[in-house]
Amino acid sequence: MTLDAATRDWIVARLGAEPADVFFEASSMSAVWGVELAGGRRVAVKRRGGGERLAIAARAHRAAEAAGIDTPALLAGPEGRDDAWLTAEDWRPEGTVGPAGDAPVLYARLLARLVAALADVDADGLQPPPWLDYDHVDATRVWPPAASSRWDPHRIDLPPDLARLAAAARARLRASDLPAVLGHADLNGLNVRWVGARPIVHDWDSIALLPEAVLVGTLALDHPAGPGAEAAADIATGERVIAAYEAETGRALTADEREVAWATTVWLACYNAAFEHLHGGPAAVTRVILGDGDDRLALAGVRG
Numbered sequence: 001m002t003l004d005a006a007t008r009d010w011i012v013a014r015l016g017a018e019p020a021d022v023f024f025e026a027s028s029m030s031a032v033w034g035v036e037l038a039g040g041r042r043v044a045v046k047r048r049g050g051g052e053r054l055a056i057a058a059r060a061h062r063a064a065e066a067a068g069i070d071t072p073a074l075l076a077g078p079e080g081r082d083d084a085w086l087t088a089e090d091w092r093p094e095g096t097v098g099p100a101g102d103a104p105v106l107y108a109r110l111l112a113r114l115v116a117a118l119a120d121v122d123a124d125g126l127q128p129p130p131w132l133d134y135d136h137v138d139a140t141r142v143w144p145p146a147a148s149s150r151w152d153p154h155r156i157d158l159p160p161d162l163a164r165l166a167a168a169a170r171a172r173l174r175a176s177d178l179p180a181v182l183g184h185a186d187l188n189g190l191n192v193r194w195v196g197a198r199p200i201v202h203d204w205d206s207i208a209l210l211p212e213a214v215l216v217g218t219l220a221l222d223h224p225a226g227p228g229a230e231a232a233a234d235i236a237t238g239e240r241v242i243a244a245y246e247a248e249t250g251r252a253l254t255a256d257e258r259e260v261a262w263a264t265t266v267w268l269a270c271y272n273a274a275f276e277h278l279h280g281g282p283a284a285v286t287r288v289i290l291g292d293g294d295d296r297l298a299l300a301g302v303r304g
Helices: 005-015 052-066 103-117 160-174 212-222 235-249 255-278 284-299
Strands: 019-027 031-037 042-048 074-081 084-090 180-184 192-195 198-201 207-211
Touching: 005 019, 005 031, 005 042, 005 074, 005 084, 052 074, 052 084, 052 103, 052 207, 103 180, 103 192, 103 198, 103 212, 103 235, 160 255, 160 284, 180 212, 207 212, 212 235, 212 255, 235 255, 235 284, 255 284
Parallel strands: none
Antiparallel strands: 019 031, 031 042, 042 084, 074 084, 180 207, 192 198
């Protein structure tokens, strides 16, 4: 996909410079271009659907930046053009996939900072991202409705324990009525780069309005994931994330919150494991959750 005329015109109108070169492009659910402007500045231009979600994501992005969290500056948008939405942000390629330091602690501190920074952002009506849509209303499904049949776990044969564990975790999560907070629901090596121990946060489309314990559980399971490889933290590492988050916020999770955090690790691991099968076969996450899923459920207060 090349940079089309309408997007080129939008770049000129919003950023005040002509595109001189397209040095990167990718297209899947969205289109992304790395554009060098006349004068040498490099920006990332994205075109995707999302409407109201993108508007909330932009408010969160700017609030985090104002709070001193390092993130590519959002320069323009989101703005609707031709049934899609355009944004432009600084091109920030620096950093490594993992931090120089104790990853569980550094990620927990980052999540705590983000939740605090986004506390006043208006996120009314924000729907959960697919991987945390455990509260979907289709009683005939364990997994949430998929965007297409190609990515629907219900169309393939999965290990029976994946559905069993996911259903048990989903029931525990739906039984809780904890208040929601706004946070980033995909903090890992895919979306955070580290300059030493300093994080640079990307992918603001992955914000979520969910109980704080769900965000903590998501981090406790998924923070080791990185480009080209799903991963799942073991129970001991997940416990270190929870403890570090409590230390950073100065507040111990309640018994209900702690159980919800562990139920989240089960739900998310089962979801990611199902997608491993959709992508070609079981891998690291499947091995972890089939090995310790019942122990995680016990920590979530689910017996038998």
